[in-house]
Amino acid sequence: AQSVTQPDIHITVSEGASLELRCNYSYGATPYLFWYVQSPGQGLQLLLKYFSGDTLVQGIKGFEAEFKRSQSSFNLRKPSVHWSDAAEYFCAVGARSGGYNKLIFGAGTRLAVHP
Amino acid sequence: DAGVTQSPTHLIKTRGQQVTLRCSPKSGHDTVSWYQQALGQGPQFIFQYYEEEERQRGNFPDRFSGHQFPNYSSELNVNALLLGDSALYLCASNREHYGYTFGSGTRLTVV
Numbered sequence: 001a002q003s004v005t006q007p008d009i010h011i012t013v014s015e016g017a018s019l020e021l022r023c024n025y026s027y028g029a030t031p032y033l034f035w036y037v038q039s040p041g042q043g044l045q046l047l048l049k050y051f052s053g054d055t056l057v058q059g060i061k062g063f064e065a066e067f068k069r070s071q072s073s074f075n076l077r078k079p080s081v082h083w084s085d086a087a088e089y090f091c092a093v094g095a096r097s098g099g100y101n102k103l104i105f106g107a108g109t110r111l112a113v114h115p
Numbered sequence: 116d117a118g119v120t121q122s123p124t125h126l127i128k129t130r131g132q133q134v135t136l137r138c139s140p141k142s143g144h145d146t147v148s149w150y151q152q153a154l155g156q157g158p159q160f161i162f163q164y165y166e167e168e169e170r171q172r173g174n175f176p177d178r179f180s181g182h183q184f185p186n187y188s189s190e191l192n193v194n195a196l197l198l199g200d201s202a203l204y205l206c207a208s209n210r211e212h213y214g215y216t217f218g219s220g221t222r223l224t225v226v
Contacts, residue, residue: 043207
């Protein structure tokens with residue numbers, strides 16, 4: 001079955017510290033891969049996506065993610081966290097074939113940032 | 116340029132009632148998808164509409180139904196509401212493959 005696992009439900013980091021949010025997926029083939037961020041009371045905003053090519057993907061707000069096929073992972077990183085990065089982060093996968101756009105999301109990781 | 120607009124933002128319904136949620140897609144987008152996000156969970160795909168037809172459906176009962184209008188706007192209807200239907204309902208629109216724009220959602224509380 002297709003699934004996305006985000007092992008860390010809640011992470012707390014200090015402002016200025018580095019960040020890595022983990023994401024593992026189970027899929028029949030290499031899917032499209034996404035990271036979204038959700039602030040309280042808001043919808044989802046796309047941070048970055050991987051379709052093909054370079055396995056290190058740059059996104060908005062200084063985030064990057066690395067696709068590792070051998071580990072079925074797509075971890076999100078940021079070298080220096082800002083207080084405004086406090087939010088919920090969701091990893092998602094999408095099918096490459098079929099012409100559809102259904103996303104399968106993980107349960108999310110809530111990020112808290114200490115001053 | 117307005118993004119995805121959802122209405123209402125919040126509503127409270129009683130068990131057994133019916134509810135209709137509305138979504139206006141981003142300008143230029145022709146596909147609308149609906150997701151249910153229960154508290155503390157990631158969004159779950161309900162269904163997707165394109166050219167006024169339901170194109171794909173997730174694992175949701177028939178109590179959940181939808182519609183897309185010629186102007187690409189969409190409605191999500193839920194009949195015979197259960198307490199477990201309480202969630203944030205997100206609408207997303209796109210034109211190109213996976214080019215989603217999400218709305219801010221409708222928070223439904225069933226009491």
